[in-house]
Amino acid sequence: MPKIGMEEVRRQQLIDATLASVEEHGLQGTTISTISKLAGVSSGIISHYFGGKQALLEATVRYLLEQLRQDLLAQVAQGASPKERLMMIVEANFTRLQSSGRAAKTWLAFWAQSMHSEDLARLQRVNAARLEANLRYSFKALIDPFAVKMAAQRTAAMIDGFWLRSALNRCEEQGFDLARESCKAFIQDMLSKYAKGKRC
Template identity: 60%
Template sequence: MTQHKSKDVRRQQLILATMASIAQHGLHNTTIVTISNHAGMSSGIISHYFGGKQGLINATVRHLFDQLKQALLSRLSQGSLSPRERLLMIVEANFTQVQRSLPATKTWISFWEQSMHEPVLARLQRVNHRRLHSNLSHGFGLLMPRHQARQLASQTAAMIDGFWLRSALSPDPQQAFSQAEVLCKAFIENLLMQYGENGCPKQ
């Protein structure tokens, strides 16, 4: 293994260890020591690769964003898709097994909480929100005027985020996530039935 690949592997291991530590201890009780214990590496390597705990937390959040982005891209690359199919794929990408996993859900929830106090995380949260809204706006925009598409995108984004959070906090998250995905898709289907291609409510 080359030195560059070895570095990438260690960085990935530390990111996964961070998620495991957050799932077990919570963000506030996650330390360089708990992360290094999960990774089976010395604590000094975290500072070497990430500059400290906060740098590693930021990298972990970016990893989750990348997983979300790749899940969507893999679905959208399946050939010619209708606008309806594109919109449903966006929902699917937000409810993959990766995004449903305990380490991911604990990390996302901790990230949202901490983003209210940490400027870097707050910026990442805004980027993530804009990405979701933009993807939905594009999908709806293939069927209706831009102003209507943006309005429906805002509603759908709120629906996805709300159902995801409710599912993550549910006593039975896996069942709740499955139901949430169905309900979010049904919400989109209802919007497309309600609004014609000109974006006006059907009479």
């Protein structure tokens, strides 16, 4: 009889192994075999819990998305002003996990594969929509209504763009730190330029 909670532990073990395999072998080189070896389990365990590599990859991306959501929730749990919340959104996208080699290579592989998989494309649309919605929510309290959607879209593009550039350049932590601060500076520019009652 399986131990209580063992399924959750095993699933996380396989997700961690998938992150490690993508980091080491890339998405194309990642197989059921490479994942099972890194996890120290038989390949049949992967089929039992996920059905195959594609479903496990989707679960791994969902894990990264959930961690992104949880990191933001943890930061705003104590309450935050709209401006502080904007900065926390940036922080959540540049945490140590999201900027790690494992996560970075998995995100890059996910984005590339999402152009060929409707399930992964749907996850990407959810991710993009969530980011913009969070940004709009905070900008709405700080800038003129006409600029809210535009500011959210541009800020989301800045976050994704700076993160992508840092990941592709294989930046060390300092590079991601600079990217994070550049995104915060852009937000400050948006707040100054489109502050409520200030038409440009």
